[in-house]
Amino acid sequence: MREVAILGVGQSQFGKFPEKKVSELGREAVLAAIKDAGLPAKALQVAYCSRIFDAMVTAQTILKEVGVTKIEMTNVENACAGGSTSVQGLWKDIATGMYDIGIAIGVESMTTSPIAGKLIPPDKDDLEGQLGLTMPALFALLARRQMDEHGATLEDFAQVSVKNHHHGCLNPMAQYKKEFTVEEVLSSRMICEPITLLQCCPNTDGAAAVIMCSMDVARKYTTNPVKVLASVLLSGGYTYERDDITISPLGQQTARKAYDMAGVGPEDLDVIEIHEAFAPEELLRYEDLGLCRPGESVKLLREGATAVGGRVPVNPSGGLLALGHPLSASGVRVVAEITMHLRDQAGARQTPGAKVGLAHMLGGVVAGLEAGACGIQILGR
Numbered sequence: 001m002r003e004v005a006i007l008g009v010g011q012s013q014f015g016k017f018p019e020k021k022v023s024e025l026g027r028e029a030v031l032a033a034i035k036d037a038g039l040p041a042k043a044l045q046v047a048y049c050s051r052i053f054d055a056m057v058t059a060q061t062i063l064k065e066v067g068v069t070k071i072e073m074t075n076v077e078n079a080c081a082g083g084s085t086s087v088q089g090l091w092k093d094i095a096t097g098m099y100d101i102g103i104a105i106g107v108e109s110m111t112t113s114p115i116a117g118k119l120i121p122p123d124k125d126d127l128e129g130q131l132g133l134t135m136p137a138l139f140a141l142l143a144r145r146q147m148d149e150h151g152a153t154l155e156d157f158a159q160v161s162v163k164n165h166h167h168g169c170l171n172p173m174a175q176y177k178k179e180f181t182v183e184e185v186l187s188s189r190m191i192c193e194p195i196t197l198l199q200c201c202p203n204t205d206g207a208a209a210v211i212m213c214s215m216d217v218a219r220k221y222t223t224n225p226v227k228v229l230a231s232v233l234l235s236g237g238y239t240y241e242r243d244d245i246t247i248s249p250l251g252q253q254t255a256r257k258a259y260d261m262a263g264v265g266p267e268d269l270d271v272i273e274i275h276e277a278f279a280p281e282e283l284l285r286y287e288d289l290g291l292c293r294p295g296e297s298v299k300l301l302r303e304g305a306t307a308v309g310g311r312v313p314v315n316p317s318g319g320l321l322a323l324g325h326p327l328s329a330s331g332v333r334v335v336a337e338i339t340m341h342l343r344d345q346a347g348a349r350q351t352p353g354a355k356v357g358l359a360h361m362l363g364g365v366v367a368g369l370e371a372g373a374c375g376i377q378i379l380g381r
Contacts, residue, residue, distance in 0.1 A: 001096065004212055004213070010032025012207045025207040029329075045072075046074075076089065084359075129365070166179055169318075227380050248371075251284075264356055270312065270355055334361060355381050362375075
């Protein structure tokens with residue numbers, strides 16, 4: 001397997017843009033990544049594009065507008081892990097020597113999707129979903145379990161939102177750039193007790209793109225490329241195999257495999273981007289990734305270790321809560337965010353001296369399974 005580098009990253013503005021087509025959002029991200037890489041669009045040899053709600057052949061629709069045709073293009077769907085799936089596919093193509101340079105794209109227009117303003121409907125064969133176990137309800141149950149077993153409080157969950165909205169104020173691409181207090185978060189509209197509105201990710205339109213290449217190609221453009229140390233994508237196991245719903249075997253297994261591939265451990269991470277569609281979820285992911293021992297995630301939060309300026313900032317972009325969550329774009333976007341920190345290009349939210357970072361994304365509700373997929377990329381310089 002060859003060493004793989006990230007040469008260019010790009011992102012559209014995140015927000016609500018019902019007047020924009022998916023191809024427009026995608027084009028913004030692709031052009032930004034091409035400019036960042038400093039190469040002509042026609043240098044791309046392969047492309048992956050993740051999307052859920054757009055029509056067919058999204059990659060072709062986006063790339064024809066920037067002059068890229070007649071190359072291998074693959075469109076994928078893997079729920080919120082779709083972006084991670086695009087990145088994984090591209091990484092394998094470069095690592096195995098099939099291609100030397102390519103692009104992974106993630107794009108979504110939530111405001112024009114069939115579920116705009118609605119709950120994601122459960123599958124008709126999903127008994128739990130039909131009985132009311134929606135995504136907010138699931139994470140509300142997990143929140144209650146954290147409170148009962150590990151001493152988490154309502155204020156802890158609110159503090160995750162406060163932290164990430166503060167980070168969003170430091171990110172010019174974020175959907176929401178407004179500070180909130182713990183009291184304001186807790187007094188916002190109740191969605192599914194104990195989760196309030198400001199603890200939920202918003203509907204978001206946006207796109208992100210990452211250009212990867214072999215190390216030989218990267219060194220023609222930069223003397224200090226960002227390396228992909230690991231890229232792992234796994235699917236979830238059966239729910240009956242879990243002893244504790246607050247512990248994610250899928251997340252833990254994916255993290256262990258990524259750490260082994262990269263030759264690092266959680267103690268080596270300088271900056272992290274994770275999936276936190278609801279505020280209580282972020283605390284669970286600390287434990288999945290081994291940032292702390294089981295039940296000690298609230299301690300990490302209370303110490304300020306995961307805030308910008310802390311020991312290991314988590315979601316310095318603003319995360320899904322403030323930056324926004326265009327489902328299929330998020331898995332690509334987290335890789336772009338980590339890349340910017342490793343290059344010292346993240347502006348006011350920069351993690352000083354960052355050398356190793358981790359991008360995490362989780363997605364998919366499948367009846368009888370823990371989750372659809374989990375993707376983790378570890379990057380380093």
